Amino acid sequence: MKNKQQVSILGAGLVGSLLAVLFQKRGYTVQIFERRSDMRLASMSAGKSINLAMSMRGWAGLQKAGLEEDIRSIAIPMYGRELHQANGENIFQAYGKNNEAIYSVSRGELNKN
């Protein structure tokens, strides 16, 4: 059933976009105000152009929004980092003890979804 209450969200970044989806799922009418142009239509500005590293908290949010599967298809697992030593050697440092990973995701694609 449609909830008569309206919600206004300022900023369609990662938090605002997710919040909008969650409110809408609960039947609220959502209005988002974003100062940048609609990134689904416009070419992306450089902005925070590096990929986002996403962990369990991010996946939990996307799961609630029903977007987990879509984003899994574009996420790249990162199992650890390579530390370059002064003596020229490299040391691999795992992020988890049981082959866990954090996931690299394009901010633009995440926002557009």
Ligand SMILES: Cc1cc2nc3c(=O)[nH]c(=O)nc-3n(C[C@H](O)[C@H](O)[C@H](O)COP(=O)(O)OP(=O)(O)OC[C@H]3O[C@@H](n4cnc5c(N)ncnc54)[C@H](O)[C@@H]3O)c2cc1C
């Ligand atoms: C360089 C960098 C790297 C990061 N890397 C990671 C990472 O790897 N993993 C991670 O979990 N977090 C990372 N973070 C943190 C993460 O980016 C933030 O936690 C997240 O973007 C916050 O989301 P947000 O929606 O609150 O803000 P934002 O994503 O910044 O979105 C805010 C939105 O509000 C809009 N806006 C602002 N003012 C107005 C206004 N007056 N009117 C209308 N619209 C407005 C902006 O245009 C923007 O779209 C990183 C941050 C930076 C700066």
